[in-house]
Amino acid sequence: MSSKSGSRISDSQPSGWTRCLVAVVLTLATTLLVTSAQAQSAGISFKLTSFDYPGATSTAGSAINKGKVVVGSYLDASGGDHGYARLPNNTFKAIDYPNSTGTEVWGINDKNHAVGLFFDTNGAEHGFLFTPPNRFTQIDYPGATLTIAYGINNSDEIVGTWIDSNGVQSGFALSAGNYVSLTYPSSTLTLAVGANSAGLITGIWYDTSGIPHGFVLTSPNGGRYVDIEYPGATQTQSEKINDKNQLSGGYVDTNGVTHGFGADPARNKYVTVDYPNSIATVTRGINNADDFAGHYTDSNGVRHGLLAEPQ
Numbered sequence: 001m002s003s004k005s006g007s008r009i010s011d012s013q014p015s016g017w018t019r020c021l022v023a024v025v026l027t028l029a030t031t032l033l034v035t036s037a038q039a040q041s042a043g044i045s046f047k048l049t050s051f052d053y054p055g056a057t058s059t060a061g062s063a064i065n066k067g068k069v070v071v072g073s074y075l076d077a078s079g080g081d082h083g084y085a086r087l088p089n090n091t092f093k094a095i096d097y098p099n100s101t102g103t104e105v106w107g108i109n110d111k112n113h114a115v116g117l118f119f120d121t122n123g124a125e126h127g128f129l130f131t132p133p134n135r136f137t138q139i140d141y142p143g144a145t146l147t148i149a150y151g152i153n154n155s156d157e158i159v160g161t162w163i164d165s166n167g168v169q170s171g172f173a174l175s176a177g178n179y180v181s182l183t184y185p186s187s188t189l190t191l192a193v194g195a196n197s198a199g200l201i202t203g204i205w206y207d208t209s210g211i212p213h214g215f216v217l218t219s220p221n222g223g224r225y226v227d228i229e230y231p232g233a234t235q236t237q238s239e240k241i242n243d244k245n246q247l248s249g250g251y252v253d254t255n256g257v258t259h260g261f262g263a264d265p266a267r268n269k270y271v272t273v274d275y276p277n278s279i280a281t282v283t284r285g286i287n288n289a290d291d292f293a294g295h296y297t298d299s300n301g302v303r304h305g306l307l308a309e310p311q
Contacts, residue, residue, distance in 0.1 A: 044271055049307040050296070053084050053092055059305040061086075062116075063107045063151070063194075063240060063285035064293035070285070071095070071105040071114050072293070072305060083116055086305065097128055097136055105130075107151040107158075107194070107240075107285075115139075115149035115158055127160055141172050141179055149174075150203075151194035151240060159192035159201055171203055173220035180220045192217070194240035202228070202241040214238030214249060216265065230261055230270055238263075239284040248292055250282035258282060260294050260308075273308050283308060 052059045056074035064070045070086040083095040083105030097103045097118035105116040114130040127139030127149030141147045141162035146169075149160040158174040162181075171182035171192030184190045184205035192203040201217040214228030214236045228238045230251035239249040247263040260273035260283030274281045275296035283306070285293035292308040 045311045046273060046308040047311055048275055051086060051090065051305040058303045060295040060303055061284060061293035061305040062105060064287045064291055065108045066110045066287050068291060069108060069112060070293040070307060071108045073104045095130060106149065109152045109154050111154065113152055113156060115152045117148040129158065150192065153195040154197050157195055159195045161191045173201060182217065182220060184215055184225055196241045197243045200241055200245060202238045202247055204237045211235055212237050228265060240286050242286050242288045244288060246286060246290065248283045248286035262286060262292060275306055
């Protein structure tokens, strides 16, 4: 992929959405109760549920809403990319943009409106809005060569990234049909990844050395950028933000290991979320109940979806 959509912390998210209607299917899930080192000091433990889309070779979670619907992407046995929604009863529905060659689902709000990207038959990437049961709306930043929609809040305000004709990649916010381009000062690349009901935006910016950092933007119109860095990390990515201004994301430690995290920046509180015996974990989504959605990579290099619920 030509954009940073596939080069985030840990490993690339699979692409996918190629069919409009699919049957709901069942799969097995594994549930554990664990307490991470950082979480233990804060008195927080998580029930961790591992899940896989049936028949998938790789499953990733990207976002979660108040109904605990998790959206993400998976790879099938032929290497085809698809989006999905995982329901609380552990059933799945594939979500594929019509006539596309691949789809990724990146965000969902409490109305079950979802956003992501699809690849057209020429290989170009476009954003989209999905409204149940089966309505798709294409999203393209004006003049862009690439558009990805990463996040959506309960007012259907959408955030994402776009690339101009000169190859410059910026973030964007879309509200009531109006686009605003977003660029972190002195960055080489900006991704707007999540937004909450108050209109705060979180995302990722890259420095001149190609290192990712997190941010929160107080408003798309003249707002202030606030830096987000996991303490002691060499890389930080802020992925989603809930209505309590709490964050989800991933960071890399000094040993090069990727971990998921939750953060309450206003209180300077950070917690690591790791699936046991994994070689990498990322928590990409958070809801208002502090549930996390993401994925982990096992010791065989296989990626699985992850739901982390505080206990």
